[in-house]
Amino acid sequence: xxxxxxxxxxxxxxxxxxxxxxxxxxxxxxxxxxxxxxxxxxxxxxxxxxxxxxxx
Numbered sequence: 001x002x003x004x005x006x007x008x009x010x011x012x013x014x015x016x017x018x019x020x021x022x023x024x025x026x027x028x029x030x031x032x033x034x035x036x037x038x039x040x041x042x043x044x045x046x047x048x049x050x051x052x053x054x055x056x
Contacts, residue, residue, distance in 0.1 A: 009049065012042035 015038040023031035 006049065008045040009042065012038055012045055016042070 016035065019031050019035035019038055022034060
């Protein structure tokens with residue numbers, strides 16, 4: 001199964017937007033934990049995207 005890293009990055013950054021909305025309108029602590037979790041996954045996806053060889 002081939003992983004599409006740009007799609008995963010897009011989804012992870014959409015979660016960043018959701019976490020910022022949570023911080024603004026809901027529980028600050030829950031939003032910060034969610035933001036930290038998503039940032040870890042986004043960093044891992046981005047590193048995977050940088051490290052994977054181009055397959056053309």
